[in-house]
Amino acid sequence: MSHFGRSGPPDITDTYSLLVLNITFRTTADDLFPLFDKYGKVVDIFIPKDRRTGDSRGFAFVRYKYADEAQKAVDRLDGRVVDGREITVQFAKYGPNAERIHKGRIIEPVPRSRSRSPRRRHRDDYSRDRGYRRRSRSRSYDRYERDRYRGKDRDYRRRSRSRSASPDYSKGRGRGCYDDDRRSSSRSLSASPARRSPSPRRSLTPRKASSPRGESPYRRSRDGGSPSPRSVSPRGHPADSRSPSPRNSDVDQCSGERVTWANGHDVDVVAVDAVCICR
DNA sequence: GTTGAGCGTT
Numbered sequence: 001m002s003h004f005g006r007s008g009p010p011d012i013t014d015t016y017s018l019l020v021l022n023i024t025f026r027t028t029a030d031d032l033f034p035l036f037d038k039y040g041k042v043v044d045i046f047i048p049k050d051r052r053t054g055d056s057r058g059f060a061f062v063r064y065k066y067a068d069e070a071q072k073a074v075d076r077l078d079g080r081v082v083d084g085r086e087i088t089v090q091f092a093k094y095g096p097n098a099e100r101i102h103k104g105r106i107i108e109p110v111p112r113s114r115s116r117s118p119r120r121r122h123r124d125d126y127s128r129d130r131g132y133r134r135r136s137r138s139r140s141y142d143r144y145e146r147d148r149y150r151g152k153d154r155d156y157r158r159r160s161r162s163r164s165a166s167p168d169y170s171k172g173r174g175r176g177c178y179d180d181d182r183r184s185s186s187r188s189l190s191a192s193p194a195r196r197s198p199s200p201r202r203s204l205t206p207r208k209a210s211s212p213r214g215e216s217p218y219r220r221s222r223d224g225g226s227p228s229p230r231s232v233s234p235r236g237h238p239a240d241s242r243s244p245s246p247r248n249s250d251v252d253q254c255s256g257e258r259v260t261w262a263n264g265h266d267v268d269v270v271a272v273d274a275v276c277i278c279r
Numbered sequence: 280g281t282t283g284a285g286c287g288t289t
Contacts, residue, residue, distance in 0.1 A: 017286090021286090047287095048288075085283090
């Protein structure tokens with residue numbers, strides 16, 4: 001009977017919400033209902049789920065009709081081991097729309113004073129004997145925040161862990177299809193991601209006269225016996241003053257063209273980066 | 280199959 005949470009938020013203004021933390025990712029509302037219903041009238045149980053994967057986020061909201069019953073549930077169920085984990089039951093402090101809640105009941109429709117952060121402080125005395133210290137809100141916070149604000153077409157690079165409830169995202173499918181779709185348009189020529197193009201800002205393809213005589217620039221240089229393409233590109237060694245420098249001062253715009261060096265040799269410009277350093 | 284601080288849905 002998982003009728004909880006299927007018809008949107010019910011009349012929460014009249015109920016008392018409890019926050020149940022530390023439940024198992026497999027725990028469902030049906031699992032929690034018998035426990036909490038023993039102490040009062042449970043009107044709703046809601047387990048927030050990852051909107052994208054559908055996974056449980058590991059906590060739940062249990063709404064009681066009466067405050068005393070909710071209080072009783074807190075007293076009795078806080079620290080109870082459910083499904084192998086010690087759950088934490090406390091009154092919710094914030095509502096679905098960031099309403100401030102006191103003792104599980106909404107006392108302020110909307111916190112307009114606070115801009116966007118209704119969380120003023122966390123756990124006043126709820127961290128009694130549980131060893132709750134301020135850790136670094138890391139994982140699930142990012143997971144949640146990204147799902148909420150970043151949308152679903154971000155790069156979920158480390159969001160591949162899911163449980164048995166969502167096998168669709170465990171392997172193969174899932175984020176892989178997103179990436180493929182987004183990259184398919186710009187996957188033109190560099191099929192090997194391990195090696196990048198030496199000149200990302202400009203195409204290395206000789207535009208004109210790359211081999212006027214059917215020779216490749218490399219062969220041409222070697223045949224010339226003199227400055228090889230490597231010497232043309234000192235790459236971090238501009239102090240190589242003994243190396244011949246081209247007379248042509250516009251070589252940085254002549255990729256694929258032929259330039260004449262001071263020693264009289266002609267070389268083909270094969271890389272824009274290489275020639276720019278020589279200037 | 281896995282995670283583990285936290286506050287919310289047709």
